[in-house]
Amino acid sequence: MHVHYLFWSRHHCMYFLCVYISYMLDWLAPCITYIEHLKMNSVKRLAESSDLKSIPSIYAYSTNSNEPPVSDPQDSIPIIDFSMLASPDPTLRSQVIQDLDNACKEWGFFQVINHGVPETLMNLVIEKSSEFFDLTDEEKKYFEEKDVRDPIRYGTSFNTKKEKVFCWRDFLKLIVHPEFHSPDKPLGFSDVLFEYTKRTREVAKGLLSGISMSLGLDHSSIEKALKLESSLQICIVNLYPPCPQPDLAMGLPPHSDHGLLTFLIENGVGGLQIKHNGQWVNVTNTLPGSFLVNTADHLEIFSNGKYKSVEHRAVVNNAFTRISVAVANGPSPDTAVKPAYELVDEERCPAAFVPMKYKEYVQMQQSNQLSKKTCLDQVRI
Ligand SMILES: O=C(O)CCC(=O)C(=O)O
Numbered sequence: 001m002h003v004h005y006l007f008w009s010r011h012h013c014m015y016f017l018c019v020y021i022s023y024m025l026d027w028l029a030p031c032i033t034y035i036e037h038l039k040m041n042s043v044k045r046l047a048e049s050s051d052l053k054s055i056p057s058i059y060a061y062s063t064n065s066n067e068p069p070v071s072d073p074q075d076s077i078p079i080i081d082f083s084m085l086a087s088p089d090p091t092l093r094s095q096v097i098q099d100l101d102n103a104c105k106e107w108g109f110f111q112v113i114n115h116g117v118p119e120t121l122m123n124l125v126i127e128k129s130s131e132f133f134d135l136t137d138e139e140k141k142y143f144e145e146k147d148v149r150d151p152i153r154y155g156t157s158f159n160t161k162k163e164k165v166f167c168w169r170d171f172l173k174l175i176v177h178p179e180f181h182s183p184d185k186p187l188g189f190s191d192v193l194f195e196y197t198k199r200t201r202e203v204a205k206g207l208l209s210g211i212s213m214s215l216g217l218d219h220s221s222i223e224k225a226l227k228l229e230s231s232l233q234i235c236i237v238n239l240y241p242p243c244p245q246p247d248l249a250m251g252l253p254p255h256s257d258h259g260l261l262t263f264l265i266e267n268g269v270g271g272l273q274i275k276h277n278g279q280w281v282n283v284t285n286t287l288p289g290s291f292l293v294n295t296a297d298h299l300e301i302f303s304n305g306k307y308k309s310v311e312h313r314a315v316v317n318n319a320f321t322r323i324s325v326a327v328a329n330g331p332s333p334d335t336a337v338k339p340a341y342e343l344v345d346e347e348r349c350p351a352a353f354v355p356m357k358y359k360e361y362v363q364m365q366q367s368n369q370l371s372k373k374t375c376l377d378q379v380r381i
């Protein structure tokens with residue numbers, strides 16, 4: 001009788017323990033999902049929560065009342081006709097070299113037309129990029145950033161390990177040259193990116209040969225000195241979801257890019273602003289099929305400061321998702337980039353930068369917070 005009583009009591013205990021555990025699991029499941037969500041760290045996911053009326057404080061970028069105002073002199077942004085670089089007419093060739101010189105000196109920014117890259121291919125890049133961000137969290141998690149040197153990195157903001165304020169942006173960064181890397185999803189993304197980045201490399205090479213000449217050097221100067229046949233090319237896909245408080249958040253804070261020339265395309269939603277004569281200028285792509293191109297840090301280094309890398313930022317809006325695809329065209333990873341020797345004169349024009357391997361510069365930039373031209377200042381003499 002006594003044994004029987006114990007037997008039942010042990011069973012009762014087990015029963016109540018099981019009920020308790022299953023109750024706890026029910027209660028914990030949403031918490032686990034929430035923690036997973038935080039770990040995923042996707043602003044797209046956050047923006048999709050239907051009740052989001054205000055931004056979490058981690059996204060509150062302090063708006064500085066001393067910030068210069070924004071203007072729209074869209075019609076004065078330089079336009080470069082790429083086809084003129086290969087024209088049989090020498091006047092047209094010297095005209096476009098002059099245009100490049102003015103654009104690099106005055107703006108650090110230009111729109112490139114007649115470049116030969118099909119508009120359909122450019123549209124496909126945007127379409128497939130959008131499909132990438134629509135993959136499930138589990139699918140995207142596979143490509144999540146573990147180290148800044150990873151050739152495929154999906155993530156949010158810029159560098160959440162260092163940032164106190166997050167950017168309203170998710171990204172996918174891919175090293176596409178000298179070795180090509182791409183996610184295997186969505187279907188066709190990799191093929192489209194391979195073709196697109198190959199074609200943009202050709203355009204970058206052509207523009208850099210024109211820029212070599214506009215610097216007064218031989219047309220192949222940049223190509224040879226910076227070993228462009230094995231150039232490091234990085235493709236950055238940016239997604240900026242609609243933001244309930246666009247004036248408080250920032251897509252990407254003011255920065256300059258590493259590399260020589262960055263090519264940008266977008267999905268018809270504006271957001272890029274460049275700093276011009278101390279003012280932020282809105283830039284939208286008004287010429288269908290053109291590239292928005294900006295000068296980057298290694299052009300400033302190579303030209304010994306004659307062409308400055310342009311500071312720019314991406315702002316967000318409350319109505320539309322913006323997708324932009326930036327391709328950074330740089331020197332070869334192992335080249336220690338320094339000012340062209342022809343542009344340096346010990347007495348009148350000494351070197352303004354110390355040499356640094358391009359891959360080390362990229363790693364330095366990616367391991368810090370994105371902030372103005374602080375990275376370039378590290379190599380400035
Ligand atoms: O999305 C944009 O307009 C700017 C992107 C950008 O500056 C970058 O990816 O470095």
Ligand SMILES: [Fe+2]
Pocket residue numbers: 255256257262312326
């Ligand atoms: Fe940039």
